[in-house]
Amino acid sequence: MVKRPMCLLCFLMVLSLGALELMGIPLIRGNPLPLNVQEQIEAHPGSMICGEVEQYENTEFSQSVYLKKTYLIHQSKKFPIENVRIFFKKEEDLKPGMRILVKGTLKRVEGPANPGGFDSQHFYACRHIYYFMKNAVLQKKTAVYSGYRQLLLEIKESCRQILKEAAGKDAPVFCAMTLGDKQELDPETQMRYQLAGIIHILAISGLHISILGMGLYNLLKKMGLGIWPAGIFSLGVMLQYGIMTGGSVSTMRAVTMFLIAMGARITGRIYD
Known part of the structure; x- marks a missing residue:
């Protein structure tokens, strides 16, 4: 394992996550929000929240918006609650980067209803989302956006x-x-x-990223670009692609592995 530094690094990372979990510092599951914040949300689920629009999805029945850098507002006090997914009753004219003030009902993300079922609580915890806001009503929004x-x-x-x-x-x-x-x-x-x-075919993962990324890299090389220009351009495009497709855990993990592999290739560690 000493001769394989990446394997050693991954092994140490797993050990670190396990140690932090035993110490009561969950990073990828549970609800790491301070206890006083959790009690505040449970006592006042209908309070206002303010956050920055990260992305949104319009469906047939509602508009789903992901907020980051969110905090709960109650009696002029602010309580940080990380990320929140909110559901508007009607479609609002929002853009990424806007800061919005909304009012609705906060509810903890629930775990699987049946044993072996999809664990939405764990899934959203990986994105640092621990609460949904249902029946949200927009109060204010900024004009500035990304x-x-x-x-x-x-x-x-x-x-x-x-x-x-x-x-x-x-x-x-x-x-x-x-x-x-x-x-x-x-x-x-x-x-x-x-x-x-x-079912994994329907989720953007290493298979999709490797096909698109290496396909673009080889195409650019055949067009006359060298290893460095083709590699750097492919890296940039795939990074933007990962962000554009929502930046899910599986997608960004695949993009990161592609960046590592391509970085090793263009630095001469892997030869064509």
């Missing part, structure tokens, strides 16, 4: 429209595989993929 992140969302929407026109009824599957967008995917289709044991 033009860069808004551009990524517009590119994603353009790609979705292209897939809808090109793939027809199979567009939801292609959107899930390439854009990380499952909002229009039929539950029956998901069940079929799950029963076939290939």
Whole structure:
């Protein structure tokens, strides 16, 4: 293992996470918010919260918005509560980077309803989301927003429209595989993929990133670019792709591994 530093690093990381878990410092599950903040939320679930819009999804029945750098406001006091996913009754004109003030009902993310079922509490804890806000009503919003992140969302929407026109009824599957967008995917289709044991295909992971990233890298090299320009350009594109598709844990893990592999290649550790 000494001759394989990456394996040693991963092993030490796992040991560190386990040690912190035993010490009562959960990093990837549970509710690490201070006890007084948890008690405040439980006592006043209808208080206002303020946060920065990270991304949003429009569905048929509601608008889902992810907030970061969020804090609870009660009697002029602020209590940090990390990230929150909120659901608006009606669609609001929001853009990434905006700071908004909303009022609604905060509710703890629930665990699996049945043994062996999907653990949404653990899933959202990996994104540092421990509470949902249902029936949210927008109170105020700022005019300032992130033009860069808004551009990524517009590119994603353009790609979705292209897939809808090109793939027809199979567009939801292609959107899930390439854009990380499952909002229009039929539950029956998901069940079929799950029963076939290939549900992972619908989540952007190492398979997708390696095909797209290495395909782009090899294409640029065939066009005459050297190893360094082609590698650096591919790294940049795949990093933006990971952010554009939502930045899920599996996606960013795959992008990170691609960055490591490509970095080793362009620095001469791996030869073509």
